[in-house]
Amino acid sequence: MPVPRDIVISACGTLSALGIGLEESAAAWQEGEPACFPATRLDPPGEADNLVGEVPAFALADLLPTPKAYLDRQSELLLAAAALARRTGRLGDDDFAPERTGLAIGTAWGGMQTLDRFFADYVAKGARLVKPILFPHSYANAAISLVAMEWEVRGPHLNFVSGDVASTQALIAALDLLRVGEADLVMAGGAEGLSLPRWRARLATGNRQPPGEGAALFLVEREATTRARGAAPLARLLGGALRGGSPASLAATGNTTIREALADAGLAPHEIRTCLTTRRSAPFLDSHTPWRVCAADDLYGDVEGAGGALLAACALFDPASMLPALVFTSSPDGSAAALVLGLPPATNSSGT
Numbered sequence: 001m002p003v004p005r006d007i008v009i010s011a012c013g014t015l016s017a018l019g020i021g022l023e024e025s026a027a028a029w030q031e032g033e034p035a036c037f038p039a040t041r042l043d044p045p046g047e048a049d050n051l052v053g054e055v056p057a058f059a060l061a062d063l064l065p066t067p068k069a070y071l072d073r074q075s076e077l078l079l080a081a082a083a084l085a086r087r088t089g090r091l092g093d094d095d096f097a098p099e100r101t102g103l104a105i106g107t108a109w110g111g112m113q114t115l116d117r118f119f120a121d122y123v124a125k126g127a128r129l130v131k132p133i134l135f136p137h138s139y140a141n142a143a144i145s146l147v148a149m150e151w152e153v154r155g156p157h158l159n160f161v162s163g164d165v166a167s168t169q170a171l172i173a174a175l176d177l178l179r180v181g182e183a184d185l186v187m188a189g190g191a192e193g194l195s196l197p198r199w200r201a202r203l204a205t206g207n208r209q210p211p212g213e214g215a216a217l218f219l220v221e222r223e224a225t226t227r228a229r230g231a232a233p234l235a236r237l238l239g240g241a242l243r244g245g246s247p248a249s250l251a252a253t254g255n256t257t258i259r260e261a262l263a264d265a266g267l268a269p270h271e272i273r274t275c276l277t278t279r280r281s282a283p284f285l286d287s288h289t290p291w292r293v294c295a296a297d298d299l300y301g302d303v304e305g306a307g308g309a310l311l312a313a314c315a316l317f318d319p320a321s322m323l324p325a326l327v328f329t330s331s332p333d334g335s336a337a338a339l340v341l342g343l344p345p346a347t348n349s350s351g352t
Helices: 023-029 073-088 113-127 144-152 163-179 195-204 223-228 247-265 304-315
Strands: 009-017 099-107 157-160 187-193 214-222 235-243 274-277 292-295 325-330 336-342
Touching: 009 073, 009 304, 023 195, 073 113, 073 144, 073 187, 073 214, 073 235, 099 144, 099 163, 099 304, 113 163, 113 195, 144 157, 144 187, 144 195, 157 163, 157 235, 163 214, 163 235, 163 304, 163 325, 163 336, 187 304, 214 223, 214 304, 235 247, 247 325, 247 336, 274 304, 304 325, 304 336
Parallel strands: 099 157, 099 187, 274 292, 274 325
Antiparallel strands: 009 214, 009 235, 187 214, 235 336, 325 336
């Protein structure tokens, strides 16, 4: 059976140190200047450098119809990205049946900021005086649940906590859900918030790259439903692959994963124009690769579990020069993930 080639990204909501939304972020991308500056929301732990990639200030109330009493930073970023994607994608509440709408989200740390706050109360005040509202916001699936409740998403819910490959894995899962017919629309991507536990853990492993925070969420659907509501596809979602392995064999695992992703996309290596990756993943790419390789997180900081989603967003900043693009992420545990994005279909394309 032929692999469907009509699955597209119809909209993207993104927030990072580069800015809020595709237009603002693309302008910062074109300037090419790192957006990591001294931290304003957190005090650096221990001997850490004071550079971080913080999302500029924004008011979530301007994006969401319902107020929130409390949100973990990861949840706040994901909700904002979802609202931006739905707005720019002209998505109405009745455009898709709730049961045919899915979610696929990736994060490495989830609600660690809230878990740290909850435990600090426990240590300082005892079990009887902790704040009950904090606990349900400390789970790794809190953010995806809040998005589901906000927009009554009742289809497949997939929350990936697979380290640095998490949001790349989420986008591959979205593609799979559309291919097998389990959903008509999938809101897919990832989010990672800054927190002291995360920063301390990075220092403990010797990771001195500036940490970053951010989110990118995409509307993934078929070309026909995109055009039916007057929207234009931003890119094709062509293929992907995910593999596990040992840390010592990560280069071999990465090369195999890339070959499998290209085969799934139906593209030859020479057809890829850009490889978007992270500073930590770049060493595991074949040094003889013909592509232009860009470690995009040098601009906005290491966003870990949201890395693949933000790399995919970068590919949309200048599609004419960036696409077709390969997104490659890897985790220190030995896993690797690759995603292939193609040029959007022409206006009169059948999408097949």
